[in-house]
Amino acid sequence: MGLFSKKPPCPICGGKISWFLPSKIEGEYICDACYGKLDMDADKESKLTMQGFREYLAFYDQNQILKDRFVVSERIDFGLWDTKIIFDYQNKLFCMSKNPDKTVFEGRQLKSFTIREDSTPLFEGSSAGIRRYTSTVTERAMAMAPQIAQLAASKRMARTLDRLDDGKVNNSAPVQYFDIPEPFRAFNVELHFDHPYWTVLKCDMDGPRFDNTLPDVNNYLRAYQQSIEEMDKLVAALRTVAFSGAAEQSVGSGMGTLYTNMAPPADAIEEIKKYKALMEDGIISQQEFEAKKKQLLGI
Ligand SMILES: [Zn+2]
Structure with missing residues (x-):
């Protein structure tokens, strides 16, 4: 007895496999030291094969040169x-x-x-x-200033009333949260x-x-x-x-x-149609219509 839970050594470095929740690649246990070198996109890591892991370790060693130089x-x-x-x-x-x-x-x-x-x-x-x-x-944020000032003022007021009441801060007073x-x-x-x-x-x-x-x-x-x-x-x-x-x-x-980048809003189109009708009725000139059209389309 005693050897039944013994795991084979790490297939990468021959090191000892952790007894607690060891990591696996393609169903094989990997030691913590080797697994700790993994640093890649989560989806690439989830599809990693043993061969892919060996290739990654070569990349990791190359990257060590950049780490040392940093x-x-x-x-x-x-x-x-x-x-x-x-x-x-x-x-x-x-x-x-x-x-x-x-x-x-x-x-x-x-x-x-x-x-x-x-x-x-x-x-x-x-x-x-x-x-x-x-x-x-x-x-x-600036558009929120009046709302915030109002809230701050009502808080100050509540505190003042509170003190007038019994000379102490009354913790039972309703608290206004700023949300x-x-x-x-x-x-x-x-x-x-x-x-x-x-x-x-x-x-x-x-x-x-x-x-x-x-x-x-x-x-x-x-x-x-x-x-x-x-x-x-x-x-x-x-x-x-x-x-x-x-x-x-x-x-x-x-x-x-x-x-x-999107189409002009529908109400701009409606407006243009109205001006077009005015032009066709001779109420505004073609130039005036063109100017209005450009303005409404923002061009
Ligand atoms: Zn290892």
Whole structure:
């Protein structure tokens, strides 16, 4: 007895297989040290064969050379979950970690990237250029100012009344929670690769939040500005390692661009029909009709 649970050694390195929940590839147990080297798209990992794993390990050894060479020039922090991207400008490398201990990418392996505020584009970049869209977050936050000021005032009033009542803060007073949603939840960053083991890497950075005890639009906008500076830093870093020749271009809002690509709204068409009738009746001139048509179509 005693040997019945003994597993064969790791087929890759001959090392010991973990007794606790060992990892498997194609039904064969792999030691933790070998399995720990895996860093690839989840769908590629799920289809990995033993032969594919051996090929990956050759790639891993090659990548070790880039890890050893890596000198951190820039570090972008994604906050909450401690996600970081580090860049090496000299060697045009980057890595999604705080140290070059995961797959190190060469800038030329990056095909494109996008940064969105929820689903609205903020940046799009590739060798063809970097597009920066106008964000509407600032104006949307500012439009909320009266609502927020009103809530803050009613909270102050409630607190004052509370103190007048018995001279102490009364915890039984109804609490007003601030539950107005922020203009957007998160910056969604997507990196698209031309790479044997990576197609896309996605990471989020939470957008700023209102303080729900004392919401303030100016505080929100200051926090937002800081996040935008971090995104600018990220775009500049990606451009340095991957698209150094690419020109930056400011375009309208991401929403606006999507909108102008679509058919004009139905009511604009209806309006044009009305003006056309006026022209046909001789009430307005052809020139006046053309001008109105262009205005309604936004062209
Ligand atoms: Zn092993």
